[in-house]
Amino acid sequence: MNLFFQQLVNGVALGGVYALIAIGFTLIFGVLRLLNMAHGEIYMLGAYLAYLFLTILDLPPFVAVPLALIAIFAISLLVERFAFRPLRNAPHFVPLVSTIAVSTILLEVVRLAFGPYMFGFDSFISTTFVRVGTISIGSSQLMMLLLSVVLTVALQIFLMCSQWGKAIRAVSEDVTVSGLLGINVNRVVGVTFAIGSTLGAVAGILVAMHFGAIYPNMGFVALVKAFTAAILGGMGSVPGAVIGGLMLGIVESLGAAYLPSGFSDAVPYVALFAVLLLRPSGLFKRAGGSDDPSHQGNPHTTGGLLDRILPQRGAQSLAAGVDIAKLIAVAGVVAALAIAPFLGDYALRILITIVVYAMMALGTNVILGLAGQLSLSHAAFFAIGAYSSALLTTHYGLDAWSAMAVGAMLAAAAGALISLVTFRVRGYYLALVTLAFAELVRIIIGHWNSFTGGMMGVRAIPAPRIGPWVIDSPLSFFYLSAVIGVIGLAVYDAIAYSVKGRALIALRDDEVAASASGLGVQRLKIVAFTLSAVFPAIGGSLMAHYYSAITPDLAAMNETVTVLVIAVIGGLGSAAGALFGSVIVNLLPELFRNLGDYRVLAYGVILFVTVLYQPGGVFSISRRLAWRA
């Protein structure tokens, strides 16, 4: 019983901090109608700046902490100005991808500047404990609780009573009308974003003090918790976020006490699923205004880079003519097949990696490019495919082909399950729920030591065989993956151009009109999710057999980001685009080998620039779809 009350106290203190993160997140959502995926990185950056000023520059706390917060405020103003403001009228997934790009860039900059390691963070208040009976409360916990209460109350007073607060509430009700009434919308949005971010940074510093450590990846966990808390309380509601944060903190602390270690990390994700399943609009309050931007413009009607470079031709002539993107892709594949025997093992490995990632990007193309659902669980399907192959061949003696088929089916089942669970969830919500699913898969794989090998992964995965031949040389494996890749591209292309593929696009363009035309919306979604799981699973299976050893990192967030980058750069929805994007992303780092650690940063920057200047990608599929039957 003592443990219970102790954990309850811990939970309330932790929940206070979660509330702070969630308030910032929900405030930004309220005004920008944007799930800010970079919120976690701002939180992380706050802690790192405080560390920089406190420990490295050795400034006194009352200077260092305000300085860090002012810096965060300024950085957020810049981020809003350059990353989000230009995209305010773009379709909803475009600014979301932009926040992912910003998050990647911030994370990588910190990782490169400070290193990927954990740093000790010395608390600048004396560490003492208050004892109440048998329960002890740390000074940092008291401070967490106190500060979150003070800041929440201050924010609420600011929002309700000040002129600025009224402007913020007006903008969150209706941006256009607020502008017409003479409110400087850009300034209000910028300042709100900065306030929300600064609250997140305060939370980051508090958590760093409490746990005495900082590390670059601390932001992602915070993001998921902020999102869960905000959803629990009803997206867009500040008091709701506070209650959601407290509940989450308590549930998590109790989970840590009573669940096997490692699995308590899964508690927030499970809570997220449960809430979205039972009460998609939150436990307390319905979000004000519409959060479903289903009726916005579409980037797919803007031509891709290729359409701009090449002279525009009449629709009819191109209908009978050649599809240039496809021609380039076919020429590239033929060239790769021809020169492969003359390539070294290293070059072959790059080619195989290109095929694997192109397969993953095809999954993104189905679900986002065609059906317009921003699902981010591709890394999970990838890992399901890889682990099925690895475990079934090593533990159960299945041959590689059956294992690949089983993996694809398991992933398909997972995809169908996600689509059923998330049927009522759309847009931004879907992005985070699917991301949480991927994290859940990673946690399970990483901690189920007896079955998946835990963090050590699986080793000695056998090479596939075709009849008497063992495909174990890099060259033969390249040819094998090339065959599978070409089949995958052809099948995807057939899906995209088929009437059903166009029905998916119809669903993306206008769900209401699609169902009023008698199209079975839910069935289309289920099939889209299922298909989008199969492609990455086959890619993952190839990966497992090629490397013959895998680890849970396959399911990590950055794999999903990489695939998103590939699909967006190449041109969402286009088969040739998936291949082209994969070539760019896998070849670029090789061309700049000495960039080394800057590789992921480069992804982030490329993603960011693409989203800002070329949201249709290089090969836009839409125009071609119009002509060809």
Added chain:
Amino acid sequence: MADLLTVRHVHKSFAGLKAVQDISLDVHAGAVTAVIGPNGAGKTTLFNCITGVTKPDLAEITLTGRGGARSELGALDVERIARLGIARTFQQVRLFDSLSVIDNVVLGGFYRHAFGWWAAVGDRLIGGGRRHRALRAAAMNALERVALTRQAFELAGNLDHGNRRRAEIARALAADPLVLLLDEPAAGMNRVETDQLMALLRDLRCDGMGIVLIEHDMKLVMQVSDRIYVMDHGELLTSGAPDSVAVDPRVIEAYLGKAAASLC
């Protein structure tokens, strides 16, 4: 004239605002039924209740299908209602903007074809898209009726406003519906286009389709309608033949105010 769609006692409130109150109307095959009224009278909400886009608080809506089978629409979702033979257009045109006009129309009638995923993908993979081309050829008929064949291969999102309305009507026609609900089809059309629309409506009426029309263009309504229902503030003001409705003082009052009504 057979009773095709009987709408009885539709009620719908939005947070206290009574958008539609106790509206009943009959839609006959081979007739044009018009619903008119000032802005905010609840006309579009009534359409949304019939097609399932909005769930009515209370309603008995019965459709008599082709074989004489009667279906109660109240409990069905949007797609089910569409599949029973009720097609509609929207006040603000809702096309699939990143698809071509012809594919919009193909998808409008697509549910009538037993065409699964395997068949669709196989058609592209080994059939060279033959079945899709056949569907497009069939869809051309609907485009011909609205005189939009020249724009068939343009992206729907690139059409101008009048053509968007016509494309949306073509998509609804592709479903070969029993009942066609048109929400302000003439809005934004010029006189020539409106006349073409009138001719189309008369053709469809001859084909035996039941047409329900929300429209502000009184000339069009008076010339084409068989029966007019007048709504105001969610309630049914009056209904009757065009001649009687046109001179009803309550209708004039609703549209122009009390002073105008007393002048008549």
